[in-house]
Amino acid sequence: MRIFAISDLHLSFGSNKPMHVFGGNWQNYLEKIETNWQKQVQENDIVLIAGDISWAMKLEQTVEDFKFLNSLKGRKIIIRGNHDYWWSSISAVRNALPENIFAIQNDAIKFNNYIICGTRGWTVPEKEFESEQDKKIFQREVIRLDLTLQSAVKLKKGNEEIICMIHYPPFNSRREVNDFTKLFDKYNVDKVVFGHLHGKKIKSSLIFNFNKRKYFLTSCDLVNNNLVLIADDEKL
Numbered sequence: 001m002r003i004f005a006i007s008d009l010h011l012s013f014g015s016n017k018p019m020h021v022f023g024g025n026w027q028n029y030l031e032k033i034e035t036n037w038q039k040q041v042q043e044n045d046i047v048l049i050a051g052d053i054s055w056a057m058k059l060e061q062t063v064e065d066f067k068f069l070n071s072l073k074g075r076k077i078i079i080r081g082n083h084d085y086w087w088s089s090i091s092a093v094r095n096a097l098p099e100n101i102f103a104i105q106n107d108a109i110k111f112n113n114y115i116i117c118g119t120r121g122w123t124v125p126e127k128e129f130e131s132e133q134d135k136k137i138f139q140r141e142v143i144r145l146d147l148t149l150q151s152a153v154k155l156k157k158g159n160e161e162i163i164c165m166i167h168y169p170p171f172n173s174r175r176e177v178n179d180f181t182k183l184f185d186k187y188n189v190d191k192v193v194f195g196h197l198h199g200k201k202i203k204s205s206l207i208f209n210f211n212k213r214k215y216f217l218t219s220c221d222l223v224n225n226n227l228v229l230i231a232d233d234e235k236l
Contacts, residue, residue, distance in 0.1 A: 004227035007050035007195025013064035025221040032225035041073040051081025051167030070098040079118040081167040108152040117148040118165030149187040161190040195219045
């Protein structure tokens with residue numbers, strides 16, 4: 001079993017919001033993702049999708065988007081991104097999903113030697129929060145990250161890897177220690193998958209180490225619409 005990741009698919013099969021207006025990397029990007037995905041993934045593999053899945057505003061508008069994801073190989077695990085306005089109650093989301101797509105919210109899921117958890121996150125300030133509301137949202141997301149990591153640790157029975165998805169980058173541009181990274185340290189997270197960032201001006205490395213943890217930036221336009229390999233049982 002292998003684990004791949006990608007994020008920010010911004011599907012719009014049920015809503016008319018094409019992505020090609022944002023630049024060359026978005027031209028025919030879904031066809032490229034589908035081709036690359038089907039070449040790499042086997043049915044027993046897992047694909048993590050770290051948020052911004054669909055442009056839909058309501059859950060019922062996501063039907064065609066999830067039909068597309070369901071047609072792709074492997075099992076998919078998703079978290080909410082900042083543009084996933086359709087994401088209502090977690091019970092409603094899970095009831096609407098095909099059986100091989102799993103949504104995480106304040107909890108975790110285990111497959112073989114891997115425990116997957118995650119939350120949306122929020123912008124880590126460069127110096128100060130822009131407003132009290134911004135600060136409250138950040139603090140709420142810290143609580144949610146703590147909850148999902150608590151759930152992950154409860155599933156751990158031995159030497160399983162904990163892989164955490166968070167939609168927003170979990171640090172500012174200087175990669176300073178903050179409440180998110182402190183929780184990754186506290187719960188001994190092995191790998192972190194994130195997205196949200198787009199465009200040619202992004203200078204961040206796509207794969208890097210920070211405080212002994214491996215981070216993967218997986219926004220589809222930044223990874224040339226290819227899945228990123230996160231883990232491979234065969235290499236253990």
